[in-house]
Amino acid sequence: MTTATAAGAATAARPATLAQALTRALRDAMAADPAVHVLGEDVGALGGVFRVTDGLAAEFGEDRCTDTPLAEAGILGTAVGMAMYGLRPVVEMQFDAFAYPAFEQLVSHVARMRNRTRGAMPLPLTIRIPYGGGIGGVEHHSDSSEAYYMATPGLHVVTPATVADAYGLLRAAIASDDPVVFLEPKRLYWSKDAWDPEEPTPVEPVGRAVVRRPGRSATLVTYGPSLPVCLEAAEAARAEGWDLEVVDLRSLVPFDDETVCASVRRTGRAVVVHESGSFGGPGGEIAARVTERCFHHLEAPVLRVAGLDIPYPPPMLERHHLPGVDRVLDAVGRLQWEAES
Amino acid sequence: MTTATAAGAATAARPATLAQALTRALRDAMAADPAVHVLGEDVGALGGVFRVTDGLAAEFGEDRCTDTPLAEAGILGTAVGMAMYGLRPVVEMQFDAFAYPAFEQLVSHVARMRNRTRGAMPLPLTIRIPYGGGIGGVEHHSDSSEAYYMATPGLHVVTPATVADAYGLLRAAIASDDPVVFLEPKRLYWSKDAWDPEEPTPVEPVGRAVVRRPGRSATLVTYGPSLPVCLEAAEAARAEGWDLEVVDLRSLVPFDDETVCASVRRTGRAVVVHESGSFGGPGGEIAARVTERCFHHLEAPVLRVAGLDIPYPPPMLERHHLPGVDRVLDAVGRLQWEAES
């Protein structure tokens, strides 16, 4: 469905940012379905601190795109009530760490309402959370909180890494009849890609990973902010004679075992790369399930390259925390290649 | 240090419940150090809904064992302030799911204050949380929330499984200069063991796992409410010809790689058993780190036996959720024994 402004426009792919694709997804979803409402702190006149909701209040009115009082449990809790009444709220949490006050609402209600009511009361809710670091944010502005959401049955956990996915996955999240925690990699907001906003990518079904770069030596399993790092690492690895495959998970829940395991079975080696801390982070789950399923195909243990297990560092030290190309290559180097020869 | 009532009493081991050992640990800690304060909902006259704080208000006064207003973020937040002033608060969260309202205080402050202030402002705080199911509790009274705490750097996460450990670990937690999330397995509160309350077990250093049962065929890695299940499974496994080793982690953070890996290297096979959900749960981390460290000793992938990935079920269905002896034995059976012969 296209909006009025799109009608008759000459369409062509041109560079767009990930943030712009998100805005477009919200706008198209709101135009397509009057039940879609956006709410959060500063989402109205300001357009959100990352401008993702820019223009929505002007176009759809303040009742559709609403500045709320400053209280995250209240935001999510009222969104639950709105969803109970048949609306499709899209909530913006301003930063990762500021979603924590809403944790009880998320875990005790959002994730459980469908199950609690034997399906009678589903909650079609999208919770947008800018996450991750690399933008020089001060304390509490750079957390990777996906481990908390993954460990909570009843939530979908989705994160785009490309401009096209930003659009497609957000549309899919809003269209889902289940609650979706939609994690937006902050440092990719301004990343650009050729993308045709007049013919946006069709909505993805949530839950399918994608091979972003085929390769034969080993698999890098990653998502969100670490995808560009892995792609860069894969390029750099060619110099060492490694042909790395890169899988972008796109969705942590549901988890696409099929795509990931098919790749690892092909390559026989895998490294999971994410910015979230390693201990108790997503990589443990991923490594464990890949190992359970592909044990006899593995030439080496599945390794993890992740953020350090520390509170997110201050801006001047964050580069030491973030998994970069070198750490990925080091891990690839530790995949027991000797065994080959 | 013994209390007045202990003086001169004839001492001897006699059956005590895990809850009683906790009470005794609190009492001894309060007697030993006037900085130790207990606070929470109903911890005063009632002695807590599980009676763990029974008698403390009477013995030490309401200023030392305080009924607070009903607000978990407020409880933990004021405890932070008390710790800032040099006290050693011991907070009781009434049930696992009712700790969620305090999540922001926990993650954004408790876990980070020492690091934030370069060590100037440590928070010697113990947060007692009854966790897990098996007691017929209605919704929100049986969550296993340890995955959330494990994924939060700055917290220690400790859980006793025996009467002696209940005392020793709680004393250690209160003595720690770092915040400790102290998870009390609800269904073991009434479990009994011979224990001498007049000569309580010396305080354990937090962070050491223990082999509860030596064995040679495979290792069961477990903690808290699942320890008795694993011990029972190990007994039952003898009939199948398996001699299982059982490791009780006692502390999820710090994690005792040494003890666990030594066992797995010996046995070559491992199953992680816990009540928490599998997906994104502690088992993923444990399996991943054991595999990273013991890959070439493993005859089979590390398997996980865990709660189902569903919201905790209602009482009448909980037995289908809880990992029991049969599921553990099934998993042991899937450890690729054919490869042996």
Added chain:
Amino acid sequence: MTVLEQRGTYRPAPPPAWQPRTDPAPLLPDAEPYRVLGTGAADRADPGLLRTLHARLVTGRRYNAQATALTRQGRLAVYPSSTGQEACEVAAALVLADRDWLFPSYRDTLAVITRGVDPVQALTLLRGDWHTGYDPYEHRVAPLSTPLATQLPHAVGLAHAARLRGDDVVALAMVGDGGTSEGDFHEALNFAAVQRAPVVFLVQNNGFAISVPLAKQTAAPSLAHKAVGYGMPGRLVDGNDAVAVHEVLSDAVRHARAGGGPVLVEAVTYRLEAHTNADDATRYRGDAEVETWRGHDPVDLLERELTRRGLLDEDARRAVREESEALAADLRARLHEDPVLDPMDLFAHVYAEPTPHLREQRELLRAELAAEAEANADAEAQAAPEGATR
């Protein structure tokens, strides 16, 4: 006049962003809880309403007793009784129109059944066969909420959504005195007031949060005084006076429905029983206090009034008694049957479609159940070998 409206040498006109600021006086509750029974106003109470309230109160009392008895027989996992609070429970349900919504807390099954939900369905959570036993849309009753005060923002959001849709719907949300201390209480009331959502917040101040008395819960003059901090009216009512509660709540619903925004009502009542059957109230309160409150029992208060006005003859008493006993007997009978549960339901509603890892676990459980059934069949066959050939 506020600082922003002052004019003076240094002080220019107030910036518009500061508007509006309202007069607090109309928001403050009366110093004394409103009551009808035992006052002159009782004469004006509608006989039909008095009779209805009486029938519901008596039935409610019986319901509470029966449910508590069922815990002793192991037919309910737990029961938080509303004995002594029936006036609030009943009035909360009766003041609502069909299209309105009720948001109960875990103690409010009496309000839920008064609204029309089948009692066995209302008790599902406490029986332990599922989390919610009724379809919330059927009677417009949200699931019983266990985490305290968390249902309040839901009520606000629902009422707000209805208003946005142009629907004439009011939400009435129930919470205890203890629940008012939670952050969600604060956030919900604030959202409601800012959005002028048609919500009535009913605080049943029954004196205790488990063992914690009100004096340790708040230092406020009354819980109703919290309203002024949100810019909504606060009303204080004798929660054991069914007529007064009904009137104050009806007014509040009317106010909300008319677009006047939310209202906070504190009903002062008393929890005559322990917190739940599992609780031991002797640890934290004396008999004398309970006895004092028994002297102010909501059922008694209403019966005396009906009797005084000659509205309660033996026939009416008998009819009410029969109705109560019928409810109790039905409850006993139906709760003594074991519910038929399908463990596979555990996977059916986690998501619209189970995720791949849930599908795997479902198959595992299916296999376990099949093995269990087979083992049971074997055991039966062995126990009755002569039947093995049948």
Added chain:
Amino acid sequence: MTVLEQRGTYRPAPPPAWQPRTDPAPLLPDAEPYRVLGTGAADRADPGLLRTLHARLVTGRRYNAQATALTRQGRLAVYPSSTGQEACEVAAALVLADRDWLFPSYRDTLAVITRGVDPVQALTLLRGDWHTGYDPYEHRVAPLSTPLATQLPHAVGLAHAARLRGDDVVALAMVGDGGTSEGDFHEALNFAAVQRAPVVFLVQNNGFAISVPLAKQTAAPSLAHKAVGYGMPGRLVDGNDAVAVHEVLSDAVRHARAGGGPVLVEAVTYRLEAHTNADDATRYRGDAEVETWRGHDPVDLLERELTRRGLLDEDARRAVREESEALAADLRARLHEDPVLDPMDLFAHVYAEPTPHLREQRELLRAELAAEAEANADAEAQAAPEGATR
């Protein structure tokens, strides 16, 4: 009199559990914010205090300007300016005794440095070299709190602990108008009132939470009116009148210190700058509003008063100017130097003792840094081959 104290046919004596219930009247703020400057009361203001306040306000204004300028030069990661709010910031610090504690929010570095913390240390969080740059115990200033309102329960707990220890310590906690909507605000005020903790809550109502104006934040008559819902006094003060803020906060501190329990003070002020340097305020507010408030500038208000009373001669002006410029110059100079950071510090304070997995990661980083240093040395050597033999 409340329902619980009524006596009558059906109504026995009130159970003690309901006590105490207090009279709300003394808790309510005045309808009009308290102010001194421009009123007759100004004549009674102590000249020494006026001069001190003036010096601190002017210096504070300069500090704000300098810090904002440093963001443009990339020397601070971000700066939330308190320009326009200096009267609140300065008074909050000045009313406290040495032994008292200040709990600032992220905007309150001016209060922090007024209390004696070195400005560069106060700005550490915003510069980006660490989370907190000062030892909280040195000046009894808690770390700047980024998650809104979360510092308020800390202040309550600390004040409560001090009181339990018999120490004569008051905690003053700062929060914004937006922060009052958070659950933690509610829980903190309630705990403080119930425990009669010696805490002064200072709400700087500067009209906005980033882009959200007060009218979307609350429908209350004023934020100070929230006090009555907790049973503590609420006070409304003109936050741009330094003398008034100083007096109201001093009273509140005295009240708390004397065992009277907590006080809530709302200071009505205005954020003259954008939310931070990264914000674009033109998106949500007009120049006219800002100009209106410039006419009620705290520095101007005080200067006019000093001038009127002949307390500000050219020498005094110069002295204040010099002091401000010295502060600014020092800040510029010290912030233009790059801080020397040791990445290994990342592991030093997560726990008293690093866990085994942190020790592993520490060794990994140590190896990386060594490799990096080596690579850098090589690169330098190659860039200057003739120096390779040195």
